[in-house]
Amino acid sequence: MFSQTVEYALRAVCHLAFIAPNSCTTEEIATGTKVPLAYLSKVLQGLAKAGVVRSQRGIGGGMSLIKRPDELTILEVVNAVDPIQRIRTCPLGLSTHGVKLCPLHRRLDNALKGVEEAFGGTTLAEVIAEPSESIPLCEFPGKSPIKNGPSAD
Amino acid sequence: MFSQTVEYALRAVCHLAFIAPNSCTTEEIATGTKVPLAYLSKVLQGLAKAGVVRSQRGIGGGMSLIKRPDELTILEVVNAVDPIQRIRTCPLGLSTHGVKLCPLHRRLDNALKGVEEAFGGTTLAEVIAEPSESIPLCEFPGKSPIKNGPSAD
DNA sequence: ACTTAATTGGATGTTGACATCCAATTAAGC
DNA sequence: GCTTAATTGGATGTCAACATCCAATTAAGT
Numbered sequence A, B: 001m002f003s004q005t006v007e008y009a010l011r012a013v014c015h016l017a018f019i020a021p022n023s024c025t026t027e028e029i030a031t032g033t034k035v036p037l038a039y040l041s042k043v044l045q046g047l048a049k050a051g052v053v054r055s056q057r058g059i060g061g062g063m064s065l066i067k068r069p070d071e072l073t074i075l076e077v078v079n080a081v082d083p084i085q086r087i088r089t090c091p092l093g094l095s096t097h098g099v100k101l102c103p104l105h106r107r108l109d110n111a112l113k114g115v116e117e118a119f120g121g122t123t124l125a126e127v128i129a130e131p132s133e134s135i136p137l138c139e140f141p142g143k144s145p146i147k148n149g150p151s152a153d
Numbered sequence C: 001a002c003t004t005a006a007t008t009g010g011a012t013g014t015t016g017a018c019a020t021c022c023a024a025t026t027a028a029g030c
Numbered sequence D: 001g002c003t004t005a006a007t008t009g010g011a012t013g014t015c016a017a018c019a020t021c022c023a024a025t026t027a028a029g030t
Helices: A004-019 A026-033 A037-049 A074-081 A103-120 A124-129 B004-019 B026-033 B037-049 B074-081 B103-120 B124-129
Strands: A053-056 A062-065 B053-056 B062-065
Touching (some): A004 A026, A004 A124, A026 A062, A074 A103, A103 B124, B004 B074, B004 B124, B074 B103
Antiparallel strands (some): B053 B062
């Protein structure tokens, strides 16, 4: 139900959250998140245009988060690449329904609202900090998914 | 986020719920729900294969619900044409994550779970019976969307 | 200035969702 | 059995999502 692009974007942002506020190369993200490099670069371009990540060209460049992980919600990432389209007017174009959705579409929209609220209420910081047997993106429990762990190099 | 096919299937089933347990023609459903006739016939074929609707060929034939509207949930309709894919194993294929999803994918799956529960907890009968200013599929408040209203003809 | 490391943008390929059309099939009613 | 009304199945078309590749651009370091 969520697009592949959303999945990729979240993985990438998650990776960036681990090393925030540092930056790293698209290639490193691709390797760490198992996302096809060429496509990931397009996804990151989208995130850059949406103001979620900052891109820096040239030697020592790469991608980094613009916001702090505790200020960035899952929803912002999702909406940056593949916006959740709430149902605001009758999909049948029935003018008399206007802004009042019928019970069917009201329920569909409520489901979307639930997703939106769940995503809007979770920051990347919460995702990467949550104690769990499985660490996001990380093959081995108890280890950081980032090479040598976060450092200020 | 929900596919066009899901939207069409729900409209069609909603129409059928209004006239249940009677049947009606695919063409009538197409007109009443503003769904392209040729495509709707494919969608209904899917619903028939999934056991949601019964199809009857020849004169006087058409489509009808197999279950009563109060026994049929939105979820069953959705899953018949475009199943909600819960996240059961790590999308990165990280074997060590196994059945335990990482915090990221646990949250994505929880969102899916919420949708699933919302849809699973609503029957078609509830949808078409709910008092509202807008009646599903119906242009005019207070009228039935079905030509001349339900009848046992 | 040159070299190297990195993103950017454009062109292109692939696949599945959405959609249409029509001949074949089925069943009712006379 | 013929006609008519209806679904079925197959062939086909279109377009956006997903994906890849490469030349152009940018910036750091020497």
